[in-house]
Amino acid sequence: xxxxxxxxxxxxxxxxxxxxxxxxxxxxxxxxxxxxxxxxxxxxxxxxxxxxxxxxxxxxxxxxxxxxxxxxxxxxxxxxxxxxxxxxxxxxxxxxxxxxxxxxxxxxxxxxxxxxxxxxxxxxxxxxxxxxxxxxxxxxxxxxxxxxxxxxxxxxxxxxxxxxxxxxxxxxxxxxxxxxxxxxxxxxxxxxxxxxxxxxxxxxxxxxxxxxxxxxxxxxxxxxxxxxxxxxxxxxxxxxxxxxxxxxxxxxxxxxxxxxxxxxxxxxxxxxxxxxxxxxxxxxxxxx
Amino acid sequence: xxxxxxxxxxxxxxxxxxxxxxxxxxxxxxxxxxxxxxxxxxxxxxxxxxxxxxxxxxxxxxxxxxxxxxxxxxxxxxxxxxxxxxxxxxxxxxxxxxxxxxxxxxxxxxxxxxxxxxxxxxxxxxxxxxxxxxxxxxxxxxxxxxxxxxxxxxxxxxxxxxxxxxxxxxxxxxxxxxxxxxxxxxxxxxxxxxxxxxxxxxxxxxxxxxxxxxxxxxxxxxxxxxxxxxxxxxxxxxxxxxxxxxxxxxxxxxxxxxxxxxxxxxxxxxxxxxxxxxxxxxxxxxxx
Numbered sequence: 371x372x373x374x375x376x377x378x379x380x381x382x383x384x385x386x387x388x389x390x391x392x393x394x395x396x397x398x399x400x401x402x403x404x405x406x407x408x409x410x411x412x413x414x415x416x417x418x419x420x421x422x423x424x425x426x427x428x429x430x431x432x433x434x435x436x437x438x439x440x441x442x443x444x445x446x447x448x449x450x451x452x453x454x455x456x457x458x459x460x461x462x463x464x465x466x467x468x469x470x471x472x473x474x475x476x477x478x479x480x481x482x483x484x485x486x487x488x489x490x491x492x493x494x495x496x497x498x499x500x501x502x503x504x505x506x507x508x509x510x511x512x513x514x515x516x517x518x519x520x521x522x523x524x525x526x527x528x529x530x531x532x533x534x535x536x537x538x539x540x541x542x543x544x545x546x547x548x549x550x551x552x553x554x555x556x557x558x559x560x561x562x563x564x565x566x567x568x569x570x571x572x573x574x575x576x577x578x579x580x581x582x583x584x585x586x587x588x589x590x591x592x593x594x595x596x597x598x599x600x601x602x603x604x605x606x607x608x609x610x611x612x613x614x615x616x617x618x619x620x621x622x623x624x625x626x627x628x629x630x631x632x633x634x635x636x637x638x639x640x641x642x643x644x645x646x647x648x649x650x651x652x653x654x655x656x657x658x
Numbered sequence: 659x660x661x662x663x664x665x666x667x668x669x670x671x672x673x674x675x676x677x678x679x680x681x682x683x684x685x686x687x688x689x690x691x692x693x694x695x696x697x698x699x700x701x702x703x704x705x706x707x708x709x710x711x712x713x714x715x716x717x718x719x720x721x722x723x724x725x726x727x728x729x730x731x732x733x734x735x736x737x738x739x740x741x742x743x744x745x746x747x748x749x750x751x752x753x754x755x756x757x758x759x760x761x762x763x764x765x766x767x768x769x770x771x772x773x774x775x776x777x778x779x780x781x782x783x784x785x786x787x788x789x790x791x792x793x794x795x796x797x798x799x800x801x802x803x804x805x806x807x808x809x810x811x812x813x814x815x816x817x818x819x820x821x822x823x824x825x826x827x828x829x830x831x832x833x834x835x836x837x838x839x840x841x842x843x844x845x846x847x848x849x850x851x852x853x854x855x856x857x858x859x860x861x862x863x864x865x866x867x868x869x870x871x872x873x874x875x876x877x878x879x880x881x882x883x884x885x886x887x888x889x890x891x892x893x894x895x896x897x898x899x900x901x902x903x904x905x906x907x908x909x910x911x912x913x914x915x916x917x918x919x920x921x922x923x924x925x926x927x928x929x930x931x932x933x934x935x936x937x938x939x940x941x942x943x944x945x946x
Binding site for chain 2: 409412416417420534535537538539541542548549552553556631
């Protein structure tokens with residue numbers, strides 16, 4: 371009889387809890403170990419060598435702790451250190467970028483089979499027949515072009531738009547707020563002036579918390595693009611890799627959380643990202 | 659004949675360049691060495707032990723590099739590690755908090771001698787005769803209560819207001835922007851509902867870039883409080899400690915910059931904070 375799987379989920383902070391939230395209902399009986407390397411965030415401004423070292427330390431901790439699978443729920447670590455992480459552990463590793471790109475491709479194929487172009491799409495870019503994706507992400511993720519490269523492998527044309535204010539707005543708790551809508555209007559107007567995307571890919575683990583606001587603003591601006599949540603796409607990819615058939619009758623999934631600093635902040639802010647209270651966070655020292 | 663002084667200026671990032679900007683015109687012939695520990699920012703979320711270790715490493719580098727004076731142009735490092743820094747070096751050390759508190763006290767004394775209360779001040783808090791200061795700062799600085807404690811030593815009552823969105827707005831370059839004014843309106847309305855300050859102390863090195871917008875919004879909201887820039891206050895305190903009388907006829911001040919990561923970002927963003935181009939930034943490795 372197979373034992374229930376243990377799945378390690380790693381992020382530089384608590385944003386990756388949106389990936390854990392998407393995972394929890396998908397694999398019955400699974401146990402999740404979430405590690406937020408909060409003492410060393412943000413990874414975005416650091417060099418590739420430093421990020422790879424940090425990510426490998428975290429990946430090894432999760433493997434030693436008993437993880438059978440590893441989810442890198444961090445765009446920066448996925449973009450800059452996925453090969454190093456895969457080389458450092460002996461368990462399957464799923465990053466957050468490729469599943470997002472694949473979900474965008476699937477959405478576009480669906481749109482080609484069931485086209486519903488808006489008047490704005492046709493009017494503003496009448497000669498543009500390219501299947502194009504707009505990627506919204508942090509400055510660091512855009513700078514890495516990791517989504518553009520992953521989408522290019524699938525034959526998709528991408529426009530990448532850095533949205534530096536969205537993470538602090540979400541962390542301030544202003545998810546349903548006039549200022550956030552104003553900022554979205556500015557960012558999305560700029561992005562839509564450059565392309566007429568059929569899909570908008572949320573390339574940051576904070577953005578699922580304002581997915582509804584992003585969709586609403588796209589509609590206001592005349593775009594019918596489908597919004598793709600890479601947290602959901604990543605969870606779906608993990609569920610495909612884990613054989614859940616023998617587990618159908620087991621108990622609900624469970625989870626435990628580790629953070630490398632500021633346990634209180636992790637608990638307070640993290641519960642918004644997870645969509646449920648986090649009863650306990652354990653402090654972990656991974657060094658300087 | 660005395661040699662011109664060398665003054666080390668330290669911050670976790672490039673925000674402290676607003677302090678360097680305030681220093682440059684004050685001490686003729688001085689040479690400044692600025693160090694931004696950008697690889698390990700932000701300090702705000704880290705433990706006191708870690709912050710003290712980082713700050714001491716940076717302070718020692720600046721002393722070894724020839725600094726005769728050291729300016730800690732970083733609110734977090736000043737709040738959490740000033741005693742450790744002073745113990746680790748043998749040169750005079752000026753932090754950014756005490757000068758700000760002293761400047762607020764001086765402004766209040768001036769206001770007592772030359773009162774010009776606005777109608778709003780009198781109407782909303784008619785019985786409040788306390789000399790009170792509103793401190794605007796990051797979450798980490800507010801959490802440390804360093805400004806509240808420094809102001810209390812000077813007999814001032816303080817209200818502290820965390821303004822987490824102001825740093826990312828300034829870093830986005832939205833200093834003269836409708837969204838920034840909306841955010842200021844929200845933060846300042848909240849703060850003014852709790853007190854009627856006679857002085858507003860800018861407790862973050864990013865805020866001098868929006869000092870004019872903060873003053874304008876205070877006036878719009880009916881407050882006549884004076885805005886105190888702790889970068890200017892710190893520069894004035896350093897100038898008092900350095901004997902500049904023999905230097906009056908020497909050349910303009912010069913500066914060199916070091917950063918522990920992302921030299922390009924430092925140069926690009928830093929020039930806005932310094933108010934002039936930064937021709938060269940040297941990369942420095944202080945370890946993990």
